[in-house]
Amino acid sequence: MLETSVSSLLGIFLSPHMMMLMTMGVSVGLFFGIMPGLGGKLGVIFLIPFVFGMDPIPGAVFLLAMHSVVHTSGAIPSILFGIPGTGPDAATIVDGYPMAQKGEAGRALGATLCASGIGGVIGALFLSLLMPFVGPIVLAFSPAEFFLLAVLGITFIAALSGDSLLKGLIVGLFGLIIATVGLDPNSGESRYTYGQLFLWDGIDPVTAVIAIFAIPEMIALAARGNLADDDDAGGFRYTMRDVWEGCLDVFRHWGLTLRTSIIGAVIGLIPGLGGDVASWLCYGHAVQSSKSPERFGKGAVEGVIAPETANNSKEGGALLPTLYFGIPGSSGMAILLGAFVMLGIQPGPRLATDQVDLVWALIWTLAIANILAVLLLLAMAPWLSRIASLRTGLLVPFIIVLSLLGCYLGAGAWQNFVLVLGLGALGWLFKKYDWPRPPFVIGIVLGPIAEDSFHKSMALWGPGFLLRPLSLVLLSIIVVTIALYIARTRRKAVPA
Amino acid sequence: MPQSKTMSSSRKGAHNKWGGMTIRIIALAGSWVMLVLWALNPAIAQSNLFDGKTITYIVATKPGGGYDTMGRLVARYLEKYLPGSQVIVKNVPGAGHLVGAKMIYAADPDGLTIGSFNTGLMYWQLTADDLSELDLTKMSWIGKAAVESRVLVVSAKSNVKSLEDFHNVDHPVKMATSGQSSASHQETELLAKAFNLNIQIITGFEGTEAELSMMRGEVDAYLGSASSLKSFVDNGNGKIILEIGGKPGSPLPQASALAKTDEAKSIISLIETQSQLARLTAGPPGIPQDRLQPLRDAYMAAFADPGLIAEAEKLGLPIVPAAGDIVAERIRADFGQKPEILALLRDLLKDE
Numbered sequence: 097m098l099e100t101s102v103s104s105l106l107g108i109f110l111s112p113h114m115m116m117l118m119t120m121g122v123s124v125g126l127f128f129g130i131m132p133g134l135g136g137k138l139g140v141i142f143l144i145p146f147v148f149g150m151d152p153i154p155g156a157v158f159l160l161a162m163h164s165v166v167h168t169s170g171a172i173p174s175i176l177f178g179i180p181g182t183g184p185d186a187a188t189i190v191d192g193y194p195m196a197q198k199g200e201a202g203r204a205l206g207a208t209l210c211a212s213g214i215g216g217v218i219g220a221l222f223l224s225l226l227m228p229f230v231g232p233i234v235l236a237f238s239p240a241e242f243f244l245l246a247v248l249g250i251t252f253i254a255a256l257s258g259d260s261l262l263k264g265l266i267v268g269l270f271g272l273i274i275a276t277v278g279l280d281p282n283s284g285e286s287r288y289t290y291g292q293l294f295l296w297d298g299i300d301p302v303t304a305v306i307a308i309f310a311i312p313e314m315i316a317l318a319a320r321g322n323l324a325d326d327d328d329a330g331g332f333r334y335t336m337r338d339v340w341e342g343c344l345d346v347f348r349h350w351g352l353t354l355r356t357s358i359i360g361a362v363i364g365l366i367p368g369l370g371g372d373v374a375s376w377l378c379y380g381h382a383v384q385s386s387k388s389p390e391r392f393g394k395g396a397v398e399g400v401i402a403p404e405t406a407n408n409s410k411e412g413g414a415l416l417p418t419l420y421f422g423i424p425g426s427s428g429m430a431i432l433l434g435a436f437v438m439l440g441i442q443p444g445p446r447l448a449t450d451q452v453d454l455v456w457a458l459i460w461t462l463a464i465a466n467i468l469a470v471l472l473l474l475a476m477a478p479w480l481s482r483i484a485s486l487r488t489g490l491l492v493p494f495i496i497v498l499s500l501l502g503c504y505l506g507a508g509a510w511q512n513f514v515l516v517l518g519l520g521a522l523g524w525l526f527k528k529y530d531w532p533r534p535p536f537v538i539g540i541v542l543g544p545i546a547e548d549s550f551h552k553s554m555a556l557w558g559p560g561f562l563l564r565p566l567s568l569v570l571l572s573i574i575v576v577t578i579a580l581y582i583a584r585t586r587r588k589a590v591p592a
Numbered sequence: 593m594p595q596s597k598t599m600s601s602s603r604k605g606a607h608n609k610w611g612g613m614t615i616r617i618i619a620l621a622g623s624w625v626m627l628v629l630w631a632l633n634p635a636i637a638q639s640n641l642f643d644g645k646t647i648t649y650i651v652a653t654k655p656g657g658g659y660d661t662m663g664r665l666v667a668r669y670l671e672k673y674l675p676g677s678q679v680i681v682k683n684v685p686g687a688g689h690l691v692g693a694k695m696i697y698a699a700d701p702d703g704l705t706i707g708s709f710n711t712g713l714m715y716w717q718l719t720a721d722d723l724s725e726l727d728l729t730k731m732s733w734i735g736k737a738a739v740e741s742r743v744l745v746v747s748a749k750s751n752v753k754s755l756e757d758f759h760n761v762d763h764p765v766k767m768a769t770s771g772q773s774s775a776s777h778q779e780t781e782l783l784a785k786a787f788n789l790n791i792q793i794i795t796g797f798e799g800t801e802a803e804l805s806m807m808r809g810e811v812d813a814y815l816g817s818a819s820s821l822k823s824f825v826d827n828g829n830g831k832i833i834l835e836i837g838g839k840p841g842s843p844l845p846q847a848s849a850l851a852k853t854d855e856a857k858s859i860i861s862l863i864e865t866q867s868q869l870a871r872l873t874a875g876p877p878g879i880p881q882d883r884l885q886p887l888r889d890a891y892m893a894a895f896a897d898p899g900l901i902a903e904a905e906k907l908g909l910p911i912v913p914a915a916g917d918i919v920a921e922r923i924r925a926d927f928g929q930k931p932e933i934l935a936l937l938r939d940l941l942k943d944e
Contacts, residue, residue: 141655148906235808279687281771281796293694296687368801421807422823423800430799431656437908444827509686548796555794556766556810 101224104456108157108464117154118461121161122468129166132173132310133302133502135182136166137428144435153454155439157461160415163432164462165469167371167407168212172473172480175204175400178313179306179499184371184407186305187379190256190534191392191399193313198395202334205477206342207397208404209470211353214346215405216466218357219364219412224459227448230365230416234423237366240561242549244570246542249373251574252380253535254581258393261585264535267526271539274299281544282551294509301372301540303503303512304519308536310499311520312527318492339477345397352382352398353405360406364413370426372541374410375403380538384577389584393532412462419443419455641883642703643676650707652692654685662737662871662909663708669894674886682707688774689713690726697726699876703883706734706875711866712775714926718934719941729927732879733916735891737871738909740817742779742863743844744834745825747806752813755787755833755845764792768802768811771795778941779863780815783836785940786847786856806830817867819910836860837867858933859940865926869919871909888916 108114121143128139139162147155170181175192188208195204226233250268257264277288278298289295346353356378363374382402383392392399410426417423422443424430433443441447447455503512526533553561561567647670651663660683667679684692689709699705717728746752752765767784769777772795784791794811802814803824814821814830818838824830835844851860873891875884894900895913904911927934 137656141660148903234804238805238808238810279771279773283772293687293691296690297685367804421800421804421827423804427656434656434661434907438906442823444823509691552794552796555792 100452101456101459104453105460107453108457108460114154114157117158118161118465118468121158122165122465122472125162125165125465126169126469126472128162129169129181129185130172131502132179132181132306132498133504135170135428136163137431139163139166140428140431140435144438147435147439150439152436152439152441153457156436156441156454157457159432159435160458160461161465161468163428164216164408164411164465165212167404168209168216168466168469169473170407171208171212171400171404172205175201175208176480177310177495179310179495179502180302182371182407183302183305184375184403184410186302186309186372186537187375187403187534188400189309190379191394191396193309194393194395195397195400200334200338200395201481202336202338202477203342203345203397204395204400205334205480206339207345207400208342209339209473209477210343210346211401211404212408213466213470214353215357215360215408216411216469217463218354218405219361219409220459220462220466221412222358222361222409223412223415223462224456226365226416227455230420231445233362233365234367234417234421236566238564239549239552239556240564240567241570242366242368243546243553243561244567244574245369245373245377246546246549248570248574248577249377249380249538249542250546251577251581252377252384253538254578255380255383255389256393256532256534256538258390258532260532263531267531267533268535268539271304271536272543273539274304274536275540275543276547281548292511294511298544299515299540300503300512301537303516304540305537306499306503307516307519308523308526308533310495311516312524314492314496314499315520315524316527317488320488334481336478339474342397346401349398349401352385353401355385356381356402356405357409360409361413363406364410364426365416366413367417367423367426369545371407371410371428372537373545374406376534376538376541378402378406379534384580393534408466412459415458415462419447419458420445640675640677641886642674645677645704647671647674647677647679647703648699648705648707649679649681650692650696650705651681651683652685652689652696652707652709653683655683658909659708659710659871661907662904665900665903665907665909666708666737666873666891666894669897669900670887670890672897673890673893688716688771690716694725696874697731697876701732701876701878701880703875703879703887706873706887708871708873710775711869711872712778714862714866714923715775715778715941716773717927718938727877728923730877732875732877732884733919733923734873734875734884734887735895735916736869736873736914736919737895737911739837739839739868739912740819740870741838741842741867742815742836743818743821743832744783744813744815744836745806745821745830745832746813747809747811747830748828749806749809750812753831753833755850758787758789758791761790764790765813766811767791767793767813767815768797768805769793769795769815770798770802775866776815779866782859782863782937782940783815783847786851786859803829817870819908837864854933855936858929858937862926862937865922869922872919874916874919884916891915 125139128134140159143159143162147158166182167185170185171188173179173181174185174188175196178189178193180186180189192204253264253268254261277295279286279296359378360374363369379399379402382398383389386398414426414429418429418433424433500513503516649663649667651660653659664681667681671677671679684695693709693713696705696707714728752761758765767780769780780793797805805811806814807829825832832844834847835842836847838844838846847860851857892915895911
C-alpha cells in the first residue's frame with residue numbers, strides 16, 4: 097500500500113504533464129470559485145469537453161484538481177465584498193466581511209487561504225485513512241440521523257443570534273418558512289407558490305444568501321461612497337505581514353482547525369447533506385466552543401477559519417461514497433462521477449482493490465491541488481488589495497451585476513431578480529436595525545433537510561426513530577448544546 | 593505605493609509599444625476571416641431553410657445530468673446535419689421539466705426553438721385540468737433517443753425476494769419514490785394497482801438516495817430505470833424481479849406478460865410508452881412540414897453518425913433512436929384510448 101502511495105505521488109510530481117494539468121485545473125477552479133454563482137459543478141461541466149479522450153488518471157486528476165479548490169478562492173469575494181463566490185463560502189461572510197471593514201482584510205485572507213489549504217489536506221488524509229471503513233460509516237446515517245443533525249444545526253441559531261435571542265429566533269424561523277416555499281416533498285402540494293412555476297422548486301439558497309448578505313452591503317457601500325473606511329488608510333490596504341498574521345491564526349487555533357476539518361470531512365462523507373451544511377455547522381461549532389462568543393459576527397478570525405477548513409475538507413469525504421458506491425456525496429460530485437465514468441473509471445467497491453494507483457492519484461491530487469491553490473493565491477495576494485483603489489461608483493454596479501448573474505445561474509429563472517430585490521430590501525432592513533442575518537441562512541439550508549428526513553423517519557419507524565443508538569448520541573449532543581447555552585447566558589446575566 | 597506607480601507606468605509603456613502592432617494584426621486577421629466567410633458563403637448556401645439560422649435547443653433541467661448531456665450531444669450533431677445552422681443549448685429548469693416544456697410549447701412554430709424534457713409529463717397531462725399552455729398530443733415531435741426500461745428491484749437486505757412475496761408478507765412492502773408528483777411515484781402507484789401489490793410508499797428519495805436506503809435495509813424495493821440501477825444490481829445490493837418495456841428476448845420477467853386484466857394491461861402499456869420514448873426532442877405545435885421533415889431527417893442522421901454513437905457510448909447513454917412520426921403516433925395512441933380507460937388512469941393518478 098505504501099509503495100503504491102509513494103509511486104503515485106512520484107508519478108504526479110515527476111511528470112511535467114501531470115503537474116501542468118494540475119496547475120491548469122487549479123487555475124480554472126480558482127476562477128470558477130471566485131466568480132459568484134459559478135462554482136465547482138459548472139466548472140466540471142465546462143471542462144468535460146476538454147478531458148474527452150484523455151487517459152483515466154490524467155483526466156481524473158485534472159477534473160478533481162479543479163473541483164477541489166473552488167472554495168479556496170470562493171471566500172475572497174465573501175471577505176472583500178460580502179458576496180459568496182460559492183454557496184458554502186457564505187458562512188465566511190459573517191466574520192470575514194467585518195474583518196475587512198475593520199482593516200483586517202489581509203489577516204482574513206491569510207486565515208482563509210491557510211485554513212482552506214489545511215482543510216483540503218486533512219480531507220485527503222481522511223480519505224486515505226477511512227478507505228476500509230467507508231461502507232459502515234455511510235450506511236450508519238439514516239434519515240433519523242439526518243433529522244437530528246439538522247436539528248443540532250438549528251439549535252446553533254441561539255449562538256448566532258448575537259445580543260438578542262428573540263431577534264435571532266424570528267429571523268431563523270423566517271428562514272425556515274422561506275425554506276417551505278415550493279412543492280411539498282411529501283404530498284406534492286404547492287406551498288406559497290402563488291401560481292408561479294419558478295417557485296415550485298423552492299427558493300434557491302444561493303439566491304437568498306446573495307440577497308440577504310450582498311445586496312445590503314452594496315447599498316451600504318454605495319451610501320458610504322468608499323470601500324476603505326473613513327480615511328484612505330483603512331479598509332483594504334494591507335501588507336503581506338497581515339496575510340502571514342492570518343496564516344498564523346490558523347495554527348494558533350489548531351484545535352478548532354483540526355476539529356472543523358474532521359467535521360467537514362464527515363459531513364462530506366454522508367451523501368445528501370452538502371457543503372452548505374458543512375460550513376454552517378462548523379461555523380456554529382466555532383461560536384459554540386469559543387470562550388468569547390460575543391466577538392463573532394464582528395470580525396472574529398475563528399469565524400473565518402471554521403467554515404473554510406470545512407468546505408475544503410468535505411471534498412475528501414465526498415469522494416469516498418462517490419468512488420466506492422458510485423453514490424455521489426453532493427451534486428457537484430454527481431457531475432464529477434459522470435465525468436469519471438466517461439473517462440472509463442468504473443466506481444464501485446472493487447475500485448479499492450483493482451485500481452489502487454488511481455485511488456492514490458486522486459488522494460494526492462486533493463492534497464497537492466489544495467497546497468498549489470494556496471501558493472497561487474498567496475502570490476496574488478498583494479494585487480487583490482488594489483481593488484480598494486477602485487472608486488465605489490465603478491465597483492458597486494459591477495458587483496451587483498455579478499451577484500445578479502450568480503442568482504440567475506443558481507436557478508435559471510429571470511423571476512429570481514424580483515426575488516433578489518425583495519429579499520435584498522429585507523436584508524437591508526435587517527442590517528440597518530441590527531438584526532442577525534446568519535440564522536436566516538441556517539433556516540433556509542437546514543429546513544428542507546429537517547422536514548424531508550423527519551417525514552421519512554416517521555414513515556419508516558414512527559416516533560421510535562429517536563431511540564436508535566446513533567440517534568440517542570445525537571440527541572444527547574443537542575441537549576448538552578442547549579444546556580451549555582443556558583448555563584452561559586445565566587453566568588453572563590449574574591455579574592451584570 | 594511608489595512601487596505600484598512604476599509598475600502601472602511601465603505597463604502603460606508596454607501597451608503603447610505593442611498596442612499598434614496588435615491592433616494591426618487583429619485588423620488584418622479579421623478582414624481575412626471576413627473575406628473567407630464571404631467567399632465560403634455561397635458554397636454552403638444550399639437550399640436549406642436553416643442556413644444561417646440559430647436554433648435554440650431547450651433542455652428542461654439544470655446543466656449536468658442525463659438530459660443535459662444528451663441535449664448537448666444532439667445539438668452538436670444536429671448542427672452538423674443542418675448545414676449553416678447554429679444550435680445553441682439553453683437550460684430552462686424548474687417544476688419537474690414543466691417550465692422548459694411550456695417554454696418550448698409557447699415558441700414560434702418556425703422550427704428554430706426545439707428541445708427536450710421528461711416523458712413523465714404524460715402523467716401530468718392525464719391529470720391536468722388546463723392544457724392551454726402544454727398539450728403533448730399537439731406538439732411537433734422530432735424524435736426520441738433512447739429506451740429506458742423500468743425495473744422493480746428488491747434490496748438484498750429485504751425478506752421480500754419475489755413478486756409473490758409482495759402478496760405473502762403480513763406487512764405492506766416499503767417502497768421508495770421521489771416526490772408525489774414525480775414520474776417515479778406515479779409509476780410505483782400504477783404498478784401496485786396493476787398487480788394488486790400491498791405496498792407502503794415512502795416519498796422524498798431523490799437521485800441515488802433510494803439505493804442507499806435499500807442498502808441500509810430501510811425500504812424493501814424501488815422502481816427505477818434499468819440503466820440507473822445497473823451498478824446497484826451488479827454490485828450485489830439487490831435483485832431485479834420485474835421489467836417493464838424490456839427488449840424482446842430479455843431474460844427478465846416482463847410485466848406485459850404477467851398483466852391479466854384490461855386495467856392492468858392499459859396501465860403497463862402506459863408505463864411501456866414512457867420507457868420506449870425516453871429522451872424526447874420536440875418543437876411547438878404547428879411546425880410546417882417543410883421545416884419539420886428536415887429536422888426529423890437531421891435528427892435521425894445525427895443518431896446514425898458513428899461519431900455520436902461513439903460519444904454516447906463513452907458517456908454511458910444507451911441510444912435507441914426513432915423518428916418523430918413514430919413518437920407522435922405512440923403518444924396519440926396512449927391518449928386516444930377508450931374514454932373509460934383514460935378515466936380510470938386519471939382516477940388512479942389523481943387518487944393519492
